[in-house]
Amino acid sequence: xxxxxxxxxxxxxxxxxxxxxxxxxxxxxxxxxxxxxxxxxxxxxxxxxxxxxxxxxxxxxxxxxxxxxxxxxxxxxxxxxxxxxxxxxxxxxxxxxxxxxxxxxxxxxxxxxxxxxxxxxxxxxxxxxxxxxxxxxxxxxxxxxxxxxxxxxxxxxxxxxxxxxxxxxxxxxxxxxxxxxxxxxxxxxxxxxxxxxxxxxxxxxxxxxxxxxxxxxxxxxxxxxxxxxxxxxxxxxxxxxxxxxxxxxxxxxxxxxxxxxxxxxxxxxxxxxxxxxxxxxxxxxxxxxxxxxxxxxxxxxxxxxxxxxxxxxxxxxxxxxxxxxxxxxxxxxxxxxxxxxxxxxxxxxxxxxxxxxxxxxxxxxxxxxxxxxxxxxxxxxxxxxxxxxxxxxxxxxxxxxxxxxxxxxxxxxxxxxxxxxxxxxxxxxxxxxxxxxx
Numbered sequence: 001x002x003x004x005x006x007x008x009x010x011x012x013x014x015x016x017x018x019x020x021x022x023x024x025x026x027x028x029x030x031x032x033x034x035x036x037x038x039x040x041x042x043x044x045x046x047x048x049x050x051x052x053x054x055x056x057x058x059x060x061x062x063x064x065x066x067x068x069x070x071x072x073x074x075x076x077x078x079x080x081x082x083x084x085x086x087x088x089x090x091x092x093x094x095x096x097x098x099x100x101x102x103x104x105x106x107x108x109x110x111x112x113x114x115x116x117x118x119x120x121x122x123x124x125x126x127x128x129x130x131x132x133x134x135x136x137x138x139x140x141x142x143x144x145x146x147x148x149x150x151x152x153x154x155x156x157x158x159x160x161x162x163x164x165x166x167x168x169x170x171x172x173x174x175x176x177x178x179x180x181x182x183x184x185x186x187x188x189x190x191x192x193x194x195x196x197x198x199x200x201x202x203x204x205x206x207x208x209x210x211x212x213x214x215x216x217x218x219x220x221x222x223x224x225x226x227x228x229x230x231x232x233x234x235x236x237x238x239x240x241x242x243x244x245x246x247x248x249x250x251x252x253x254x255x256x257x258x259x260x261x262x263x264x265x266x267x268x269x270x271x272x273x274x275x276x277x278x279x280x281x282x283x284x285x286x287x288x289x290x291x292x293x294x295x296x297x298x299x300x301x302x303x304x305x306x307x308x309x310x311x312x313x314x315x316x317x318x319x320x321x322x323x324x325x326x327x328x329x330x331x332x333x334x335x336x337x338x339x340x341x342x343x344x345x346x347x348x349x350x351x352x353x354x355x356x357x358x359x360x361x362x363x364x365x366x367x368x369x370x371x372x373x374x375x376x377x378x379x380x381x382x383x384x385x386x387x388x389x390x391x392x393x394x395x396x397x398x399x400x401x402x403x404x405x406x407x408x409x410x411x412x413x414x415x416x417x418x419x420x421x422x423x424x425x426x427x428x429x430x431x432x433x434x435x436x437x438x
Contacts, residue, residue, distance in 0.1 A: 010035075010043065010080065015436060016070045016144035017417045023061025024425075026418040031070070034140070034148035036083045040097075042152035043081035044106060048183050048411070049142045050074035051432045052110075052191055053248045054353050055135065056425055057330075062355050065137055072434075073110035073134035074190035075142025076159075076183050079103065085153065095164055097153035104160040108142070108149060109380035110134055110191040115154020123382040128154075143417070145436040157384055159186065166385045169392070177392045184408055184433055185391065185398045188253070192407075192431070193391060193398070194383035196253025199351045201386070203242065203324045204261045206347045208372055212240050212323055213267060218345070239299075240269045241317050243309065243341045246328035246352065247275035247284045249431040252407055254326050254351075255284065256394055259296045269299030270316045274309040274337075277427045281305070283404075290396050290405035306337060313341050321346060328352050332360040342371055349374045407431055413438035 013030045020027060034043055049072045057063040058071075079102050090097040094115040100106075113120050113128035120128050130151060135141025140148065149155055158164050162174035169177065203209065210221040215233050220226060240262060244255050255273050262269040273284050285303045288296065302312055313322055321343030327334050330352025338348045339361060348371060366373070391398050400406040409430040412420060423429045 010146065014145040015414055016140075017072065017414060017434065018068055019058055019065075019071050020068050021061070021066045024059060024422075026059070026071070026421045028414045028417055031144075033146050036081055037148065038150060039083040039085040040151050040153060041083040042079050042086075042100070042106075042149045042156065044075070044077040044108070044142075044147050044149055044156075045080045046075050046077040046142055046145055046147055046436050048076050048187050049144070049434045049436065050187055050190065051143075051420055051424055051434065053250060053424075054110075054191075055421075057353055057355060058136075059421055059425060064356070067137040069135070069137045070140035070142075070144050070147075071135050072141035072143030074187060074192070075134075075147060076105075076107045076187045076190070077142075077147070078105055080146070082152070094153045096156060096158060099161055099164055100153065100156065100158055101160075104158055106156040106158055106160075107186055107189050108134070108156050109194070109384065111377070111380065112139065112150045112152075112155045113381055114151045115381075120154065124379050125381040126377040126379040143414075143434055143436075155381065157189070157381070165388070168389050174388075181391070181395075182399065184401055184411060185395070187433060188398055188407065189384060189387055189391060191378075191380055192249045193253045193257075194380040194387040195250050195351050195378040196255075197257045197387045197390060198378040198383050199250075199254045199326045199328065199349050200257035200261050202374055203258065203326055203347060203349045204240075204265075204267075206324065206349075206372065206374070208345055208347050209240065209323055212238055238268060240267050240324075241271075241313075241322045242269070243272045243274060243313060243322045243325045243338070244328065245274050245325065245334050245337055247273055247277070247280040247303070248328070249407060250351065251275070251280075251326075251328040252284055252287055254328055256287065256291070256295070256397060257390060258326070259288075259291065259301065260390060260393070262299060263295055263297045266298055271299065271301045272309050272312055272316075272322070273301065273303045274306060276306055279427065280430070283430055286405040287397055287407070291394070292396065295394065310340070317343065320344075323347070324349065326351070330354050332357050336360045339365065339369070339371065342369070345370045347372045347374070351376070351378060353377075408433060411435055411438075
């Protein structure tokens with residue numbers, strides 16, 4: 001069993017935010033600082049950790065969890081110890097086993113992943129068979145002063161060496177961008193921004209969206225060189241109409257990403273952003289108003305309540321329904337609304353975390369509307385490169401803290417953990433970040 005590097009070995013106790021069963025019980029406890037347990041481990045000193053909507057499932061007692069554990073799956077920090085797998089002469093493994101060093105700054109996706117199996121090689125890193133979710137009984141989370149990262153060479157992103165990931169920017173461009181990005185801004189790369197990008201890309205690239213984008217009917221949209229019988233696709237048929245259900249932090253990220261995708265591709269669009277919570281609608285409107293024209297040109301965008309959204313969708317689509325719906329809530333009522341809003345041969349992309357209640361569709365409904373349903377967890381590590389590029393582009397939203405249009409509402413100490421969970425659960429605050437050393 002590998003041991004921590006002698007010069008960085010840590011002992012003693014740390015402060016950590018822990019959930020206690022059965023529900024709504026958040027405490028700041030003193031627990032042992034984690035140690036290297038496997039040669040592939042890294043120990044990270046946490047600079048900042050965030051509170052995410054997914055944390056609320058366990059907080060409310062709906063996660064099927066009954067064990068005390070350290071919360072949180074979004075963190076950024078500094079490597080303070082590495083297992084014996086890391087070194088200069090490592091070959092045939094993910095590059096970080098050769099490149100990652102004590103002292104390097106990292107951001108972690110919300111799940112660990114090996115980076116070596118077929119699942120990871122294909123980019124489906126969220127479902128690595130050796131992966132675990134941070135902030136669960138299986139793997140203590142990052143709302144602590146230190147966190148252990150298993151399979152660290154396949155999991156972490158090295159912010160101290162930007163040549164280790166792909167980007168539309170040059171290495172110099174990435175270095176320049178990184179020098180200007182705050183830790184609080186970079187922290188959104190752990191989950192919410194990759195998940196928002198994932199939802200948008202899954203939607204805009206879905207096969208059933210292609211007739212709208214190409215102007216060619218199904219299935220000729222997949223065969224540009226083949227002519228079929230003449231069917232007149234009108235300009236009004238080529239307006240991409242979407243709804244986004246849920247305007248928490250992930251929903252806002254999905255909206256920003258979808259707006260960026262349609263505007264940069266010059267796709268005519270109409271997007272309805274929906275939430276029953278007025279404060280979340282106010283935040284979304286402020287975000288939209290702040291985005292410069294390059295990030296939202298070419299269409300219409302409306303932020304509405306559920307009832308008003310139903311009326312607007314009928315008006316904009318002449319009663320046919322939306323091309324696609326992004327569901328970012330994770331409950332049956334949100335899925336029912338998505339089904340009501342989507343058109344026949346439409347797409348529902350769900351990145352909300354769903355629990356045990358059954359899906360609100362029967363066989364006759366799903367057959368009768370030809371709707372495609374995409375569900376599941378974002379492969380955050382695979383989505384890191386496009387998320388980073390969007391983060392740099394949209395610093396008008398991701399760069400600030402506590403402003404009307406800022407995605408991040410506040411940075412608080414662990415002393416405010418219980419109150420922050422409670423306020424977030426009630427929809428009274430948006431994105432909250434914890435400083436473990438404050």
